[in-house]
Amino acid sequence: MTAVIELKQVNKAYGGKKAVDNVTLTIEKGSVVALLGPNGAGKTTTVSMILGLQQPTSGTVKLLGQDPRDMQVRQRIGAMLQEVSVVDGLKVGETIELFRSYYERPLPLERLLKIANLTQEKDKMAVSLSGGQQRRLGFALALAGDPDILFLDEPTVGMDVTSRQLFWETVRAMAVGGRTIVLTTHYLEEADSIADRIIVVNQGKVAADGTPSQIKAETTGRIISFTAGAALTTEILQAIPGVTGVEWNGGRVKLTSLDTDRLIAELIRRQLPMRDIEIQSGGLEEAFRMLVETKGAVS
Numbered sequence: 001m002t003a004v005i006e007l008k009q010v011n012k013a014y015g016g017k018k019a020v021d022n023v024t025l026t027i028e029k030g031s032v033v034a035l036l037g038p039n040g041a042g043k044t045t046t047v048s049m050i051l052g053l054q055q056p057t058s059g060t061v062k063l064l065g066q067d068p069r070d071m072q073v074r075q076r077i078g079a080m081l082q083e084v085s086v087v088d089g090l091k092v093g094e095t096i097e098l099f100r101s102y103y104e105r106p107l108p109l110e111r112l113l114k115i116a117n118l119t120q121e122k123d124k125m126a127v128s129l130s131g132g133q134q135r136r137l138g139f140a141l142a143l144a145g146d147p148d149i150l151f152l153d154e155p156t157v158g159m160d161v162t163s164r165q166l167f168w169e170t171v172r173a174m175a176v177g178g179r180t181i182v183l184t185t186h187y188l189e190e191a192d193s194i195a196d197r198i199i200v201v202n203q204g205k206v207a208a209d210g211t212p213s214q215i216k217a218e219t220t221g222r223i224i225s226f227t228a229g230a231a232l233t234t235e236i237l238q239a240i241p242g243v244t245g246v247e248w249n250g251g252r253v254k255l256t257s258l259d260t261d262r263l264i265a266e267l268i269r270r271q272l273p274m275r276d277i278e279i280q281s282g283g284l285e286e287a288f289r290m291l292v293e294t295k296g297a298v299s
């Protein structure tokens with residue numbers, strides 16, 4: 001595995017306040033990584049340091065093994081930031097052409113227009129685009145140089161459902177092609193479906209790091225549900241080692257546990273009256289809430 005992004009003991013302070021607090025992490029080539037965290041957690045600051053737009057107060061950031069400000073490195077990076085740079089007086093097509101001119105091997109204009117679903121808008125003034133269309137233009141500009149690493153900072157904010165679907169299909173196809181994608185989002189279901197690694201950031205620190213299923217399993221544990229025989233009560237179930245929660249819904253009971261493999265063995269060993277047993281993971285939303293709440297929410 002090749003590390004394309006490396007952060008070592010990175011800190012960023014504004015005044016006396018730490019926005020990023022001693023973060024060390026490595027991102028491998030070809031991975032799709034989602035940075036999740038509440039407002040003010042430090043996601044954008046982390047991405048800006050990886051991009052070389054801001055300097056860490058201490059620690060080191062390497063992009064493709066180099067300083068992120070290196071010109072050769074910049075040729076291989078694309079970024080879609082929260083603010084889209086719409087140049088006054090330029091049409092959509094001209095804006096894309098301008099960005100293409102910065103790169104040695106840009107993607108063709110027509111392809112970029114198609115990817116961003118802006119073919120119809122090619123001759124419109126960029127400033128006249130709607131919010132969602134401007135986000136899509138931002139995507140085309142990020143892809144102009146056919147980047148190896150793509151940064152997407154809350155990319156789908158303001159996009160309608162159809163644009164959002166098309167957007168993620170394109171991102172997925174790019175990841176299959178071996179590109180590395182780093183995104184920040186508040187939409188947990190998007191992170192769950194697109195990312196192969198989720199890094200939860202809270203108060204400038206990494207609160208959790210793993211695959212979506214690891215994050216879910218490690219934080220909320222898993223759930224065993226079954227239709228319970230009449231003899232079973234909450235007291236009996238709570239007394240079984242490994243049970244962290246008991247919830248009833250009619251005759252069905254939901255047990256939560258951090259180790260469902262061990263618990264299921266124990267339930268069977270006790271020959272409890274159970275039918276239609278199911279094992280599920282907790283939701284990412286729940287995992288995220290727990291992580292952020294236990295470590296203290298950021299206003």
Ligand SMILES: Nc1ncnc2c1ncn2[C@@H]1O[C@H](COP(=O)(O)OP(=O)(O)OP(=O)(O)O)[C@@H](O)[C@H]1O
Nearest residue numbers: 014018019020037038039040041042043044045046
């Ligand atoms: N230029 C700046 N000057 C002073 N403080 C800043 C600056 N940029 C960010 N901060 C502070 O640093 C912290 C982290 O902000 P950052 O924008 O990185 O968070 P975020 O996780 O991207 O949040 P959001 O989800 O709201 O975009 C916040 O407390 C923010 O107020």
